[in-house]
Amino acid sequence: MRRHHDMGGMEAGPVDRAEHDYAPWEKRVDAILRLLSDPKRRILRVDELRRGIEDLGPGAYDELNYYERWIASISNLLIEKGVISIDELGRKMAEVEARHEAERAKGGRA
């Protein structure tokens, strides 16, 4: 069976040439991958990143944007490898969110 990401030769519409500049958070995802896969660390390989993206399934492939797929795959791999635990990730996400909301409130934009 053809897997969703393996799309060479499939029917598709015209190429949309509109572009966006990469957002800072997207570049940070890229930087995390480069560091985790560099020769100094070798914590994960780009092959594993791709496998993780493919295994997100067709729905995620269409609904998530490019770097959302990357960070989803990276997070899953770090959990699988025992580098980060689910518990600490959940706590850290809550902490980051609280800090961000406090910043927004201070800026009067919340």
Place this chain on the structure above:
Amino acid sequence: MSDSHGHSHPHGQPHPFQPDIEDSALTHHQLLQLAVGELLMEKGIFTGDEFRRTLEDIDSRNPGDGARVVARAWVDAEFKKRLLADTAAAAAELGVDAGTIPIMTVENTPQIHNAIVCTLCSCYPRLLLGLPPDWYKSRAYRSRVVREPRAVLAEFGTTIPEDTEVRVHDSTAELRYMVLPMRPEGTEGMSEDELAKLVTRDCMVGVTLPDNPSN
């Protein structure tokens, strides 16, 4: 070739800049990115300094590097031979670090027009051209350029003569590809720097041709 945010717009088409995330609530994936990054630094897997330098390196890469390499190949036949034999070594002669993933330069000639795609993901010669444009990663480009390359090139305004071979490279594995376009006619008197300005990102992917300055 650079504008205020350090990104090359060789076609003069401005694109929307995404506002930074401080202005709105974080999405789930932005939260995930920030949390993973902080945890990896707390665990000492990389330092804040390494993270910052990696971000600076990403920002420093742009199609201008590839363009300098192409322009040199246009004016120096011996350099071109070295570029086709070993792209990273030739780029290093110009002070460009092309990285450790092998890049293969494929030369356009009157007989052959090359174009690059990655149908399985989005492999791209990032260290010579920067991050790929959105269309390179799109379903439409990845699906269609291997099956109807001439129709896709036409959407970019590019027509290749019927008696030329259109050669599409699908980067499925270890190599990354960069197209060495043909030097346009009417550029005989131009300096290397002037020539480099004619070399756009898209012509190094093979979906367009360098502008002829007399047009």
Place this chain on the structure above:
Amino acid sequence: MSGPRFPVGAPVRIRRAWPPGHVRAPWYLRGRSGAICHIIGEFGNPEEMAYGRYDGPKLMLYRVRFRQVDVWPDYAGPPQDTLQVEVYENWLEAAGEEAA
């Protein structure tokens, strides 16, 4: 470590196989015939590395040239148009001379 099984110019076919998992032989080329145009060298097997096993035997990697008209029976362009794709040796089998 052994040398490449296929020399440059050899007619080859991408195997008709559809295993699950992480595979780098594109679906659209399975069962299609072309010819070796470049022996790149030996690399880690992505089908193993994708699952965290980095140290297995290396695989020879080739670039294979396909005529578009051999890949797509309804190809709309001229007969000299081609595709060049990197393929690992485990996905290649010898093809008849007719494919060269």
